[in-house]
Structures are given as C-alpha cells and as structure tokens.
Amino acid sequence: MESPFKRFLAIRGMGQVITVTTGLIILSVVFGFMNPMFFSSRNVSNLLRQIAPILLIGIGQSYVLLIGQIDLSIGSVVGMSCMISATLMTRGVPPIVAVLITIACALTVGVVNGLLVAWCKLPSFIGTLGTMTIARGIAQIANNNFNTDSIGDGAEGFRNFFYYGRTAGLYNTIWIALVLWLIFNFVLTRTRTGRHIYAIGSNIEAARLSGVSVISTTVKAYLVSAFVCCVVGLITTATSGMGAMDAGSSYELYAVAASVIGGISTLGGQGLLFGTVIGASIWGVLQNGLQFAGAPIAIRNIVIGVIVVVSVLLDVIVRSNKGKGFKMFKRQS
Amino acid sequence: MSNEYVVEMKNITKSFPGVKALDDVSFHLKSGQVMALLGENGAGKSTLMKILSGIYSRDAGTIRVFGNDIKGNITPKIAQELGVAIIHQELNMCSHLTVAENIFLGKEIHSKGLLKDREMLKRAHSVLDRLKIDIQPTSVVGDLAVGQQQMVEIAKALESNAKVLIMDEPTSALTSKEIEELFRIIREIKADGCGIVYISHRLEELQHIVDAVTIMRDGRYINEGVFKELTLKQIISDMVGREIKEQFPRVDTVRGNKIFSVRNLNAGRMVRDVSFEAYEGEILGIAGLMGSGRTETTRAVFGVDPKESGEIYLQGEKIEIHCPMDAIRHGLVLAPEDRKKDGLCTKLSVRENIALANLDELCEKGGIVNRKKEREIVNTAISNLKIKLPSAEVNAASLSGGNQQKVVVAKWLARNSKVVIFDEPTRGIDVAAKVEIYNIMNTLKQNGIAVIFVSSEMPEVLGIADRIVVMCDGRVTGSLKAKETTQEEILSYATMFEKKID
Structure with a gap:
C-alpha cells in the first residue's frame, strides 16, 4: 500500500494547494522581514480574525463553484443578514431570536438561488444577480433606508460570541470559521452530498443519468453559501455594533478570489476546500501585510488583483501542459 | 430460459414537436443475445433505446421487461431497478472523479450519508477483475483513454446488476485494439446471460459480435432476423429503403499537373518526415490505423499546429503556412475530423x-x-x-x-480552393449520406481540384481514392495505386512500426 503521505499528495488538486501554500509562506516571511511586528501575537490573532470572514464566504462560494455555478448574492446576503439582525436587536428582540430569524431569512435566499438555477434552469450568473439585487434591497428596506443605531447593551453577549470574546486564547470569530470549515470540509469529502457536488460540477448530465438529484444537491450548495454569508453578516453586526446597509459589498468577488487562488475550478468539479483556507489566508495576509508596510489601499487592490490573475494563470499553464498529451491522445483515438 | 425475451417493446410511438420519431415500433431481445439495432441516422434507434432506458417517455405502446408489463413512464431510476443500462455515444462520466467514484455515482454505499469508500473500492476492484479489465479503481477517469472510460461505463452498469445493456455506437472512438478488448468483454457479459443491444453504423464489425439484427427506417420497424441468415446487401437495402447501386462511386478523370506537395514535414512525435504530393483531378487517400498521425499531419499542413521543419509547395512555388489564415489565402482548406468540435x-x-x-x-x-x-x-x-x-x-x-x-x-x-483536405468526412454518418460525400469529392476532382481524403476505413479509401499514402506511427510507410492494391497490402504498410528493439 502507498504511504499515507503519498496518498495525501495524490489527492486531486493537491498540487495547486501546495503551490499556493508555498506562496503564502513566502509572503508571510517577506512581510515578517519588512516589519517584525507582523509576527507579533497581537497582529497574528488580528490577522486570523480578518481572515475568518473571507474564509467563511470562501467556503460558500467554493461549494457553489464546485457544482459549476456561481453565487453573486453573497455580499448582499451578508448585508441583508447584518441589517436584519441589527434592526431586530435595536427593536429589543433578544439576540438569540434575532439570530434565528436572520438565519431563516438568509436560508430562504439560498433556497431561491438553488431553485432558480437548478429547477428554473436560469444561468446562475443571472439568477443570483437577481437575488443579489433583491437581498441588497431588503438590507436597505430593513430599517427604512437607514443604517441602524447601536444594537445596545443587551447585545453584549452577542457581540462577544461573534467577535470580541476569546476561547482558549483565540478570538471566537476564528473558532467559528474553523469549526464551520471542519464541518463543511467533512460534508464535502466524506458524505454522499459532497460526492454529488463534485459529480454535478464534473458532468451534470452523467450525474443526472446516474440518479443523482441535481436539484436538491444544487439547493444544498446554495444553502451552505447562504448560511455562511449569514454568519458573516452576524459577525459584521457584532464587530461594529450596528447594522450597515452596504455591509459585505463586493464580498461575492472576494469569495471567488479566495476559492480560485486556492485552486477551486470556476468550471466546477475540481478543487479542495483546504485550498480555500489558503486562498483566504493569502488574501488576509496581503491586506494586513501591505497595510503594515504602509501601502495605500489603491496599491493593495492592485496587488491583490494581480495575485488572483497570476495564481489562476499558473494553474491554467500547468493544466494545459498536462492536457497537451491528453488532447493528442484524443485526436489519435 | 435462454429463449425467453428479456425485453419486448410493442407498438411504441413517440412524437417530438413537429416530428414523429417512432411510429408503431416493435423490438425484442433475448438473454445472452447481442442484438444489433440498425438504421440510418434519424431512423429512431437512439430514441427507441432512450425510451427503454427512461430518458424519454413513450406516447403509446407496451414494454415488457423480464415478462413484467411496465405501466406508466420509465424514469432513469426505474430503468436502473429493472436492470437496463445504457452506454452513451458521448461517454457520460465525471472526468474529475475516480473510477470507483464513477462506478458508484448515484448509488454510493453509505451509512447515514457517510461514504464507505473502502467498501466501494473493494467492490469496484471485484467488478473490474470479473471483466478482466486492467484499470485501478483509484485512477481519475479523465486520465484514462477513451476505450478505458468505456470499460468503466460497462463496469458501472454491471455493478448495478444490469441485465440489459444498450451500447450506442460503442466503437466509434476506439482503436482496433480497444475494439477487440470491447468485443471480448461483450462476449463475457453475454455468457453471463445479459442481453445486449448494439447500435452501430459500422456494418463490417457486426459479424464479429452480433447474433441478430433489428432494422429501422424513418421511425418504423422494418425487419428483424438472425444475422447469419442475412446478407450485408439485404441489410443495407432494408436500412436505406432502396438498393444502393454503388457503395463507392468512382469517377475516372485524367490526372493533371502536380499542384501541391509537402516535403519532409516534421511536427511533434506524430508527424515525422512526412512527404506527399497531390495532383489536379486526383483524390489522394491517406490511410492508416488510429493514431498513425494522419490528423496531426493535416493539422500541421493547415497551420493549426506548429511545424518544426518541412516545406510546402503549391503550384511549384514554396509557400509559408503559419496559421490557418495563410492556408486559406493560398487556396488550401481543411474539413476537420470532429464536426461538432472543430x-x-x-x-x-x-x-x-x-x-x-x-x-x-x-x-x-x-x-x-x-x-x-x-x-x-x-x-x-x-x-x-x-x-x-x-x-x-x-x-x-x-x-x-x-x-x-x-x-x-x-x-x-x-x-475557389485549389486543395481540399477531408479528414474522416464519413465518420458517424449513414450509408446514403456517405455516398453523397463521395460524390462531392468526385465533383471536386472533376473540376480539377486536388482532393486529399483521410480515412481509417480501408474499403472507402480503396474505393474512392486514386492514390493512397499509408501512414504508421507518424511516418509515411507506403504509397500505392488504389487500383493495384488490396486491403491486406495497405494493412501491412499501416502496421510497419519501427522496431523498438534491435
């Protein structure tokens, strides 16, 4: 039998993950040299807390990308969740109830997304563009077109749970991201649903003909996406202590970036959720490190844009070289 | 029991908007039998089998599977439970998943949603072993050759206890070696008592594998019989509905000037030192086995793939072709092999x-x-x-x-082209349409155009081309006059591999 290590390397998509992990390490070392404070425990735990929301939405987008679709409503669902939870809490609803209501609203968007794409057969780009606009509209309507006031002292526990508190030395936000990642990674790699997600992304027709329910699996993927967005929305509320209507704007694209840097194929069927961790980390490290280095936001944006393109380009080059032999073979046969 | 019908379809009717695809069609299949389902394109073969496998629903008619009347529509799931499986023409596999994952797709072994990968691997192993297929269940399907992918599909069907296997054009993408392997497996599962429906346009391969034939034309049932009692001519006329006088119409013309020549062309491993020439008013056939580098040669000539070295002359003048646009500008055109893709x-x-x-x-x-x-x-x-x-x-x-x-x-x-290259123009099209394509080539030839005709079907190269260049393993191994040669001779040149060991 092969050694476990070899088997680990042989996992499909591991190559890209290893490449970007190396990139992440190099980046961190470079930033560490530029400013020793980068590795201070204070900055590290702040950095991890910055990464957590990106990782969460990355998980959601990865699920959807793996079935070969896209979720453009991510940022709006974050904003919607932020506004709904904050509005409820400012009106005196107990935080726990507010959280449950918010989750229910977000999951509704997930179901709608899934049905639009799988049942109505809308291109996901269009379907989720619609829900993106609608969810943003709901975010605005939640408090009559105003950001909310402070969610108040009664929500202290809520704010600690999602943002300020620490457990075993780490911020709770980090724990939330970690636990959710473990759960969703398990679902993806070890369960039937996970297998079906890869199968649909790889060849939807083959999956359908093999008896895989494309509709329910697609809905599940969008539900995961909506759920993590909701969590990020709650984290946003806890962070600022109020609801902001424009919370989470452009997050859907950050989520694509985290997934794609980590090796999730935008065409579906390929990639590991482990890669998304690395992708999100590179994102966070760049933001944090460049900030430390004193780079203005404009420069940060440019650098990150370049990194996204280059990392995907590298993957394309590697794959097309591999593909050449395969393509030639196909011609002959 | 072996004479019992495993599938009986009677009076099956199916309409699509604007067309009646099936009109009162009957079909029978016994266990342990390979039944060829023949007909021209659009005759309704695939539609009939898609009804049996639950992809389409029927408008009217009765279906009995293993003696049980099937009421209502068949869904893919019901078909699976009945033991009917279809191997599609376009292979339907998840190329990113492993062999074992594909075999168990949609019917994963699990407890409460948790996958039991080890057990699935073991069972995948055993079904592959049973068919004596040498593929690792952990291989990723996308990395396998087309022939191997097809084996995996068969294994997948058998793993779900399929007793009726429908194969739609199974050999169209296979090399001759892979075809032999496929036939071996078909015989194996036939011996296990499976009934096999075999849809194919390649009539010449039927004799190796088929027990009986059912012929359809224009959505109707035409004839059915034991294969050995029918002649190929009868089958063709039943399929076409008229006698095809000439399977390979040949037109004799006077050969004109040398118009086009390729000298010492090199382009990768599959095109090595290839030289040939074409004359006005002549059809030059390029024959060879699958993978002999014919398609690669046409692509390099046409400027799709880069050339390493070599010269191309048109009407005595050297021309440079770096991209397809160059070729087209010089009056050289290519009708590529894969219609839908290229x-x-x-x-x-x-x-x-x-x-x-x-x-x-x-x-x-x-x-x-x-x-x-x-x-x-x-x-x-x-x-x-x-x-x-x-x-x-x-x-x-x-x-x-x-x-x-x-x-x-x-x-x-x-x-107004001067040289026209046809790469496998008759692949996957029916007999009558083939003749029309031959006639088009003949017309071009009569108009003094040099026609280059690439084909892996030896009879048609022999029947249509005037001169034949044979390729093997990226090299030209022979140049023959069509009228003076035989299939055996072509084959001997086509298998002239370089000695790997001296």
Whole structure:
C-alpha cells in the first residue's frame, strides 16, 4: 500500500494547494522581514480574525463553484443578514431570536438561488444577480433606508460570541470559521452530498443519468453559501455594533478570489476546500501585510488583483501542459 | 430460459414537436443475445433505446421487461431497478472523479450519508477483475483513454446488476485494439446471460459480435432476423429503403499537373518526415490505423499546429503556412475530423456557418457583411451540395450528421480552393449520406481540384481514392495505386512500426 503521505499528495488538486501554500509562506516571511511586528501575537490573532470572514464566504462560494455555478448574492446576503439582525436587536428582540430569524431569512435566499438555477434552469450568473439585487434591497428596506443605531447593551453577549470574546486564547470569530470549515470540509469529502457536488460540477448530465438529484444537491450548495454569508453578516453586526446597509459589498468577488487562488475550478468539479483556507489566508495576509508596510489601499487592490490573475494563470499553464498529451491522445483515438 | 425475451417493446410511438420519431415500433431481445439495432441516422434507434432506458417517455405502446408489463413512464431510476443500462455515444462520466467514484455515482454505499469508500473500492476492484479489465479503481477517469472510460461505463452498469445493456455506437472512438478488448468483454457479459443491444453504423464489425439484427427506417420497424441468415446487401437495402447501386462511386478523370506537395514535414512525435504530393483531378487517400498521425499531419499542413521543419509547395512555388489564415489565402482548406468540435459553430445557423469562412469576401469596407452576397453564396452551396434543411436559418446542430458534414464542406467550397483536405468526412454518418460525400469529392476532382481524403476505413479509401499514402506511427510507410492494391497490402504498410528493439 502507498504511504499515507503519498496518498495525501495524490489527492486531486493537491498540487495547486501546495503551490499556493508555498506562496503564502513566502509572503508571510517577506512581510515578517519588512516589519517584525507582523509576527507579533497581537497582529497574528488580528490577522486570523480578518481572515475568518473571507474564509467563511470562501467556503460558500467554493461549494457553489464546485457544482459549476456561481453565487453573486453573497455580499448582499451578508448585508441583508447584518441589517436584519441589527434592526431586530435595536427593536429589543433578544439576540438569540434575532439570530434565528436572520438565519431563516438568509436560508430562504439560498433556497431561491438553488431553485432558480437548478429547477428554473436560469444561468446562475443571472439568477443570483437577481437575488443579489433583491437581498441588497431588503438590507436597505430593513430599517427604512437607514443604517441602524447601536444594537445596545443587551447585545453584549452577542457581540462577544461573534467577535470580541476569546476561547482558549483565540478570538471566537476564528473558532467559528474553523469549526464551520471542519464541518463543511467533512460534508464535502466524506458524505454522499459532497460526492454529488463534485459529480454535478464534473458532468451534470452523467450525474443526472446516474440518479443523482441535481436539484436538491444544487439547493444544498446554495444553502451552505447562504448560511455562511449569514454568519458573516452576524459577525459584521457584532464587530461594529450596528447594522450597515452596504455591509459585505463586493464580498461575492472576494469569495471567488479566495476559492480560485486556492485552486477551486470556476468550471466546477475540481478543487479542495483546504485550498480555500489558503486562498483566504493569502488574501488576509496581503491586506494586513501591505497595510503594515504602509501601502495605500489603491496599491493593495492592485496587488491583490494581480495575485488572483497570476495564481489562476499558473494553474491554467500547468493544466494545459498536462492536457497537451491528453488532447493528442484524443485526436489519435 | 435462454429463449425467453428479456425485453419486448410493442407498438411504441413517440412524437417530438413537429416530428414523429417512432411510429408503431416493435423490438425484442433475448438473454445472452447481442442484438444489433440498425438504421440510418434519424431512423429512431437512439430514441427507441432512450425510451427503454427512461430518458424519454413513450406516447403509446407496451414494454415488457423480464415478462413484467411496465405501466406508466420509465424514469432513469426505474430503468436502473429493472436492470437496463445504457452506454452513451458521448461517454457520460465525471472526468474529475475516480473510477470507483464513477462506478458508484448515484448509488454510493453509505451509512447515514457517510461514504464507505473502502467498501466501494473493494467492490469496484471485484467488478473490474470479473471483466478482466486492467484499470485501478483509484485512477481519475479523465486520465484514462477513451476505450478505458468505456470499460468503466460497462463496469458501472454491471455493478448495478444490469441485465440489459444498450451500447450506442460503442466503437466509434476506439482503436482496433480497444475494439477487440470491447468485443471480448461483450462476449463475457453475454455468457453471463445479459442481453445486449448494439447500435452501430459500422456494418463490417457486426459479424464479429452480433447474433441478430433489428432494422429501422424513418421511425418504423422494418425487419428483424438472425444475422447469419442475412446478407450485408439485404441489410443495407432494408436500412436505406432502396438498393444502393454503388457503395463507392468512382469517377475516372485524367490526372493533371502536380499542384501541391509537402516535403519532409516534421511536427511533434506524430508527424515525422512526412512527404506527399497531390495532383489536379486526383483524390489522394491517406490511410492508416488510429493514431498513425494522419490528423496531426493535416493539422500541421493547415497551420493549426506548429511545424518544426518541412516545406510546402503549391503550384511549384514554396509557400509559408503559419496559421490557418495563410492556408486559406493560398487556396488550401481543411474539413476537420470532429464536426461538432472543430468544424461547426453548433449554436449558429447554417447560413452563419457557411458565411463564416467567407467573411473576407463577403464584407464590404468597414467590415459590413453584404447580406445579398451572403444569401447568394449560401443558397448556391446548399443547392450544390443538396443539403436537406428547412431553411438556412436553422441551427447547424439540428441537422443530421450527414447534413452537418455537408455544411462543413459547403463552408469551404464557396471559395475557389485549389486543395481540399477531408479528414474522416464519413465518420458517424449513414450509408446514403456517405455516398453523397463521395460524390462531392468526385465533383471536386472533376473540376480539377486536388482532393486529399483521410480515412481509417480501408474499403472507402480503396474505393474512392486514386492514390493512397499509408501512414504508421507518424511516418509515411507506403504509397500505392488504389487500383493495384488490396486491403491486406495497405494493412501491412499501416502496421510497419519501427522496431523498438534491435
């Protein structure tokens, strides 16, 4: 039998993950040299807390990308969740109830997304563009077109749970991201649903003909996406202590970036959720490190844009070289 | 029990909007039998089998499987429970997943949603072993050869206890070695008592594998019988509905000047030191086994793939071809092998497809398409090639294989080309359409155009070409006169591999 290590390397998509992990390490070392404070425990735990929301939405987008679709409503669902939870809490609803209501609203968007794409057969780009606009509209309507006031002292526990508190030395936000990642990674790699997600992304027709329910699996993927967005929305509320209507704007694209840097194929069927961790980390490290280095936001944006393109380009080059032999073979046969 | 019917379909009718695809069709299959389902493209073979496997629902008719009447519609799930499995023409596998994952797709072994990978691997192993297929269940399907992928599909069907296996054109993408392997497996599962429906256009391979035939034409049942009691001629006339006088119509012309020659062309491993020449008014056949480098040669000549070295002469002058545009400008055109992938824009109309290759001539200043000129070119092409279509505005994808192929040809014939390369123009099209394609080549030949005809079907190369260049493993191994050679001779050149060990 092969050694476990070899088997680990042989996992499909591991190559890209290893490449970007190396990139992440190099980046961190470079930033560490530029400013020793980068590795201070204070900055590290702040950095991890910055990464957590990106990782969460990355998980959601990865699920959807793996079935070969896209979720453009991510940022709006974050904003919607932020506004709904904050509005409820400012009106005196107990935080726990507010959280449950918010989750229910977000999951509704997930179901709608899934049905639009799988049942109505809308291109996901269009379907989720619609829900993106609608969810943003709901975010605005939640408090009559105003950001909310402070969610108040009664929500202290809520704010600690999602943002300020620490457990075993780490911020709770980090724990939330970690636990959710473990759960969703398990679902993806070890369960039937996970297998079906890869199968649909790889060849939807083959999956359908093999008896895989494309509709329910697609809905599940969008539900995961909506759920993590909701969590990020709650984290946003806890962070600022109020609801902001424009919370989470452009997050859907950050989520694509985290997934794609980590090796999730935008065409579906390929990639590991482990890669998304690395992708999100590179994102966070760049933001944090460049900030430390004193780079203005404009420069940060440019650098990150370049990194996204280059990392995907590298993957394309590697794959097309591999593909050449395969393509030639196909011609002959 | 072996004489019991495992499948009986009676009076099956199915309409699609505007067409009656099946009209009162019957079909029978016994266990341990390989039944060939024959007919031209559009005869309704695939539709009938899609009804049996639950992809389409029937409008009327009765279906009995293992003696049980099937009431109501069959869904893919019900078909699976009945033991009916279909191996599709376009292989339907998840190329990113492993062999074992594909075999168990949709019927994963699990407890409460948790996958039992180890058990699935073990069972995948055992089914592959049973068929004596040498593939690791952990391999990723996308990395396998087409032939191997097909084996995996068969294994997948057997793992779900399929007793009726439908194979739609299983050999169209296989090499001859893979075909032998496929036939071995078919015999194996036949011995296990499975009934097999075998859909194929390649009549010559039937004798190796088929027990009985059912013939369909225009959505109707025509005939059924034991294969050995029928002659190929009878089968063809039943399929076509008329006698085809000449399977390979040959036109004799006087050979003209040497117009085109390729010297010492090298392009990768599959094109090594290839030289050949073509004359006006002559059809040059390029024969060889699958993977002998014929397609690669045409692609390198046409400028699709880069050339390493070599010279190309047109009418005695050396020409440089770096990209397809160069070739087209010199009057050299290629009708590629894979219609859907390389030959047509399937989402565009027939008009747009034909115009696409001629836009340089159709466009006026500023790149505006001259609609009137476009219509003229398109209509001339359609009537010259006798393309059957309701209007030039229909999608190219909606045409039958033979008509699609004619559109690919029509694209190029609208311009005044000097050399026309056809790469496997008759693949996957029916007998009658093949003859029409041959006639098109003959017309070109009569008009003094040099035609280069690449094909892996030896009888047609022998029947149509005037001169034959044989390739093997990327090299030209022989050059023969069609009238003076035999299939055996071509084959001996086609298998002239370099000695790997001295």
